[in-house]
Structure formats: structure tokens, C-alpha cells
Amino acid sequence: MSQGGTPFLKMHGLGNDFVVLDLRAHPLALSPERVRALADRRTGIGCDQLITIEPPRDRGVAFMGIRNADGSVVESCGNATRCVGAVLLAETGLATLNLESLGGPLVVERAENGLVCVDMGPARLAWDAIPLAHPQDTLALDLSVGPLSAPSAVSMGNPHAVFVVDDVDAIDLPTWGPTVEHHALFPRRTNVEIIQARADGSVRMRVWERGVGMTRACGTGACAALVTAVRRGLVPERKAPVDLDGGRLWIEWRESDGHVRMTGPATRVFSGVLDPETGS
Numbered sequence: 001m002s003q004g005g006t007p008f009l010k011m012h013g014l015g016n017d018f019v020v021l022d023l024r025a026h027p028l029a030l031s032p033e034r035v036r037a038l039a040d041r042r043t044g045i046g047c048d049q050l051i052t053i054e055p056p057r058d059r060g061v062a063f064m065g066i067r068n069a070d071g072s073v074v075e076s077c078g079n080a081t082r083c084v085g086a087v088l089l090a091e092t093g094l095a096t097l098n099l100e101s102l103g104g105p106l107v108v109e110r111a112e113n114g115l116v117c118v119d120m121g122p123a124r125l126a127w128d129a130i131p132l133a134h135p136q137d138t139l140a141l142d143l144s145v146g147p148l149s150a151p152s153a154v155s156m157g158n159p160h161a162v163f164v165v166d167d168v169d170a171i172d173l174p175t176w177g178p179t180v181e182h183h184a185l186f187p188r189r190t191n192v193e194i195i196q197a198r199a200d201g202s203v204r205m206r207v208w209e210r211g212v213g214m215t216r217a218c219g220t221g222a223c224a225a226l227v228t229a230v231r232r233g234l235v236p237e238r239k240a241p242v243d244l245d246g247g248r249l250w251i252e253w254r255e256s257d258g259h260v261r262m263t264g265p266a267t268r269v270f271s272g273v274l275d276p277e278t279g280s
């Protein structure tokens with residue numbers, strides 16, 4: 001590795017993994033091809049999302065850029081927000097800080113037991129905020145794909161279609177997820193969650209992510225899952241643990257302002273520097 005290259009961290013939130021590039025002192029042009037090369041698990045560093053920490057554009061500590069493994073630029077990523085938040089909390093020594101993203105401003109704070117809590121902003125439920133191709137009731141869309149039907153649609157800055165099922169492990173999500181992701185009802189494609197309410201008040205969820213495929217966790221997906229569970233009366237309170245393949249997140253949909261708060265871990269795996277010549 002050469003000196004002067006772009007520093008990066010490999011991080012994950014419950015197994016949803018990221019290459020986090022710190023571009024504050026090392027600007028770098030990121031074409032979709034370059035993102036795909038860095039995200040490639042066989043030939044690059046490998047990740048679900050490529051994340052950039054950039055100089056603030058407004059009043060935050062930094063701007064967080066998000067790109068899916070397919071190179072698409074996206075608005076929000078809950079798990080990456082906890083990871084970047086943890087880095088910046090450690091760097092600044094602050095107990096709480098504001099982070100900027102395309103999906104809107106985010107507030108990050110330290111939580112108990114080394115966890116990180118993020119105010120992900122409001123859940124957006126209007127059909128054109130998702131966005132959908134035409135007006136529909138977002139509580140139960142007129143959509144059926146294989147064994148999946150009538151999802152709720154939620155935007156957490158990014159689009160989610162949440163299907164309630166009896167047993168998330170009985171659904172072949174890798175088969176049905178891509179059909180929903182690319183359905184004409186979602187002009188910007190969509191993330192796809194299947195959820196199951198449990199007797200103990202928790203929610204079990206699996207996810208097919210837009211621009212990536214199956215991942216072990218999705219923070220914004222967990223927020224959309226809890227919002228859907230509340231809207232449909234599936235959970236006793238406006239807060240509940242959401243169990244993903246990679247572990248548990250605690251989600252609360254606040255009545256006072258409609259904001260969704262997410263608490264969970266942020267894990268550093270290793271650090272490095274991109275070669276300035278090859279960018280890999």
C-alpha cells in the first residue's frame with residue numbers, strides 16, 4: 001500500500017458490511033464501476049455498501065454518502081449510520097452529533113453497553129414519498145408476487161415494501177425478492193422485507209436489499225418493519241426488538257414527532273489505505 005492513498009475502514013452492523021472511505025482529506029472520484037470493483041468479494045475488498053465520510057455540506061459533523069454494491073447511489077442506510085456515527089463519536093469525543101445524508105439529517109448518540117442509537121428521522125408513508133408509480137394506500141398495496149401479497153410501503157429516506165407472513169423462514173426470498181425489487185409499482189426499485197410478529201412482542205425479519213440482494217441485516221428495513229407492525233396492530237407498543245439474520249436491533253417509532261429511533265451495535269473489522277495508483 002502506498003502512502004497518501006485514501007484511508008478506509010471495514011465495518012459491519014449485524015453482518016451488513018461496509019467499506020467506509022474517509023474522503024474528508026482525500027477526495028476520490030467514485031464511478032459506479034469503481035464502486036462495483038471495491039465491493040466485489042472475489043477481487044475487491046468486498047461489502048454490501050460503500051460508504052463515504054465527506055466534509056459537511058450544512059451543519060452536521062460530516063456528510064455520509066452511500067452506494068450499494070451495484071454502484072447505485074442511495075439515500076439512507078441505518079447500519080452504516082451507526083458505524084459512521086461510532087467512528088465520529090470516538091473521533092470528536094461528543095456524546096451526540098448530527099450527520100448529513102441524502103435521506104435527511106440524522107442524530108447519532110452513544111447508548112448503553114457500547115451500542116449506538118440513531119434518530120433516523122420520520123417514517124414517510126405517502127404514496128409519492130415511497131415513491132410508488134401511482135396513488136395507492138401504503139398500508140396494503142395491491143401487489144402479489146408468488147406467496148407474498150399486500151405489502152405495506154414505508155420510506156425511511158429509501159423505499160421499503162414490507163410483507164407480513166406467518167413464517168419468514170418458509171419464504172424463498174432470494175427467488176421472490178428480485179421480482180418485487182424491480183416491480184413497475186416502484187419506479188426507484190425497492191428494498192423487500194418479510195416480517196413475522198412473535199408472541200413475545202418481538203418482530204422477526206429477513207431482507208432482500210435493493211442493489212445488493214440478501215443481506216444479514218438492514219437498519220432502515222428494521223425501522224420499516226416496526227412501523228408496519230405498529231400500523232397493522234401486530235405489536236403491543238410503538239417499540240420492539242427486531243431480530244434479523246445477523247442479530248437484534250431495538251426500534252422505536254415515536255408518537256410525538258413520527259421519528260424512528262434505532263439502537264444496535266457497530267463493529268470495526270480492519271483498516272487500510274487504498275492504493276492511490278489503482279484505487280484498490
Ligand SMILES: N[C@@H](CCC[C@H](N)C(=O)O)C(=O)O
Pocket residue numbers: 016049068074075076077078079080158159191209210211212217218219220221
Ligand atoms: N443496509 C442498509 C440499506 C442500504 C441501502 C439499500 N440497499 C437501498 O438501496 O435503499 C441499512 O442498514 O439500512
